[in-house]
Amino acid sequence: MISIYLHIPFCLKKCIYCDFYSIPYQEYCDSWEHINRKFFDLLNSEITFAFRNLENQTEVKTIYFGGGTPSIVDVSYLDEILNHLSKKAYIKSNIEITIEANPGTINKEKLLAYKSIGVNRISLGIQSFEDEELKFLGRIHNSSIAVKCIKDVYEAGFENLNLDLIFATPIQTVVTWEKTLRKAIEFQPAHISCYNLTIEPNTPLHDMIRTGRILPLNDDEQAKLYEFTINFLTASGYDQYEVSNFARKNFKCIHNLNYWNHGNYLGFGPSSHSFMNNKRWWNIANLHEYMVKLESGKLPIAGEEILTEEQLIEEAIFLGLRSEGIDFEKFKKSFKRDFLSDYNISIENLVNDGYLKIDAHRLCLTPKGYVFCDEICGKLLSKMPKNP
Template identity: 50%
Template structure:
């Protein structure tokens, strides 16, 4: 199972926490799409015979594009690659950039999964995050997506905001589950360098949420959603049965994927590469009929093992039997003491050679990974 990621580097306004490559107030969409199609064609020369089962349009704000522009991209992908019988085709949308009519057009173009960047149903939170929408527009976007015929609707929420309490977090989650959503991603606010949010912290304009409160919020999110019919299949991702994001599972399971667009990453047979991170460099490379790759790396065995440990713990667990067979090594024996301690302290379960984190364990994932890493 392989995937295709398309990075649309445009947005109406940068959010204070965003460190993804994006351009605010740039309207050169058609020029960009013409170069994007060139990149897709270049990749098709090498990967035309591969089978792809997921397509994901991310950004930026892909929903800033109109339906004809999205349809042009999807038609080129369909023409250039072999797709599975019923591929999962996702687009990220932001409230305030779509309506029911536009979403219906997306649906008719072949998109069958919508990921809505709600982030919060509280206006105070949205104002702090510098989102372009308000809470009413967030609710309307969900309703419009459902009315447009989308069954597979996901939303993103952010917690551990300086403006947030456990009570307002509960309010957010309660509003979320009032809709027939199939998927919810809930992320803790990360203060990335070179963002307005990081500057606000350095200038003492805001204080990050204390680690203890952040851990309490994470535990609250996990317990609330799992008690309301959602299965936690990754640290920050929750789905109704059968509605896990297939595209994201590609990433987490080390399946192959191609990334197109400025700053997009690709991964194929344990080789990782990434594109140039400015649109001008992107155009320049493609003008010369060259893939816009900035650099690449072949993963070493140690890197592969450590990534499998890290991603395994964040997802369905580490299958030590599978790893033993894959690398012809015994990973259980040297780790058995640490595994037993994790189980004893209720940080993990260990059954049928699979180590899975408990809710308590998810709170200290990085610490556990550091103890198991080779």
């Protein structure tokens, strides 16, 4: 079984913090329909090329439309992709199909159209319910538009709704962040993703900070906001099952769980990544070059690597700790090694200090440990023998 990710690179406006590969609408506004038609035709071609190398009737467990902003393209294009995939792979009627959408790009009519083609999970890029923060981030919507959008999702009959939120923006305080979280849970979404803002190179936000026009929050301030997030959402009935993700019962994102569990997945579209049977590859992050490759009958692959056992072990530890923990039995089955005894990992202090919890079956981060996830992963990985 595999997951499918489809990268739709178009967006209305590039946000100041975004380093995902995307193309603002104004770059193609004079030929919008032409470029959409050409892109989706070639996306279908890429799918055809890729599935030639797979067994017949490969079963697909999840489909995810990301970007960019997939919700700015016509629903008919997405319907074409889903129909094409159904001819190349085995897709059950009830699998999780997610589309990322931004307030200001969808309405109830479009949401009903999504539902009619099989989409059953909506991930809304809300980011904040504070207008000042939304304006700072360069979002195209305000709080009232966000609220209307959420209501439209429910009125269209969707139950599985995720809200994407961002914390630790330079102008944010604990007070404004709490307001956003309180507003979010008013709507009782099935899932909430809270991402710590990262300052990525080659973004307008990075330039603003580099030139001193604005100061980022320090590490202590960011940790305080994150700890508040965990405490607030878990107290509100959400289970934290990954560093940035919180879900109500039975609403964990199956697509993301497959990533974190080292499952197989295929990515289509510019800049997308794939992982199959310990091999990872990634596509060209340029729309023009991506299309030229496919027009010449070649897959638009930019690079690839076959992971060594050491790399697979490191990723299993890193991904496991970031999510639901390291399952000792699964680790032993995958690598023929006993996680604790073979690697002689000294975790006693981390357990005693409340950063990790351990039982007979798995090693997990505590809520306190999630705050220092990267540091803890680094400590554990540093104790791994290079040639076990």
